[in-house]
Amino acid sequence: MKKTVVVVHTGPVTIQPLKDQFKNLLPDVRMINIMDDSLLNDVMSAGHLTKDVTQRIYSYMKDAEDMKADMILNACSSVGEATDVVKNMVNVPIIKIDEAMADQASEIGSKIGVLATVKTTLEPTVRLVKKKALEKNKEITVIERIAEGAFQALLDGNGEKHDQILKDTIYDLMEQVDVVVLAQVSMARLVPSLGETKVPVLSSPKSGVETLKKALEQLNS
Template sequence: MTTIVVVHTGPVTVQPIKEQFQQLLPDARVINIVDDSLLNDVRTAGHLTPEVTSRIYNYMQNAQSMGADIILNACSSVGEATDVLRGMIRTPIVKVDESMAEQASAIGPRIGVVATVSTTLEPTVRLIRKKALEHGRQADVVERIAEGAFDALLAGDAARHDDILRRAIVELAAEVDVVVLAQVSMARLVPALGELRVPVLSSPRSGVEAVRRALAQH
């Protein structure tokens, strides 16, 4: 049986990714490692720290010991740790947002990125620019923080979080060729956005599709 270990930095990414695995890789054994101190420490520092990278390394080593065929890094805020750890962990590692970043740069040069925390926004923007450069494409990135949304979610007010975020996405869609949702937890809003003039990309499905492609090549 195929074993996939997913490293999460908080509980909010577990369910949306689990649902995609059930649809796309229903026979796989999926193990979730969740440590919500990782994202909290990144937010406190304002950036990825060596200490957080070290803890992620330990989790990925554990995943390797569990016999994982693939490791999925589920958080964009710590995605750049994966770039460091890929050379240190034998098991292939997939970043949940890497495929989404490639798709965005293929759609058009004006790419809007929405996040609720700056520690996710900045690495996502860097990843999109990196992917565009790799493919010889232009990427004019418009950044947008949905102010107050993350605090509302932490306070248990999902409706307010969704309302703030929805308005930010709709406003940004009027300015760009494609909108990228920088956090896995945002994906559930897509069906409620209605008809927009540009595509809105989210990472849970494209991330799990990338896992499926990697397994096929493994």
């Protein structure tokens, strides 16, 4: 019987990258997308995850359960910690898109650079990387970086400027760390254009969906 995965998005930019990964890795899985762009806007306005946003995340996860989902994929790092709160409140396993990436980063090196265009995504990603290192009893140093001006360029409709700011920031960060973590799904499309890099540059769509695939296979075993 065909498996169903409900993906919860906080904006349109994560939908296509994840559709592409599903097409490559999970072609026989039914993918249902739930998108509410007010979630990320509210987190950014407050500067942190709020009770109201967590409640709404729960309602979407509950909707996914009602849709008979076999798995739920949370597509946004900014609300990843809401997933931690609600995961025991629904009877469907929940995968976080960035968990595998954070785990991989903590294995690769002790100096980890985390890059985002917005603070509300940067901070939870940093906490997740530190949590993964702690689970391994590994001491790490995290260098946090906001790609200044990139998000505004995107809002202004200047995707080229956004991408160039990100690339420049990635190259600069590489000089200081063992591995670079791209905190937002939307950044993943830049990785192929970086060419051969001095240190690994990790993004979440592929590793997140690979984790989802393994979890779905375990359901069958």
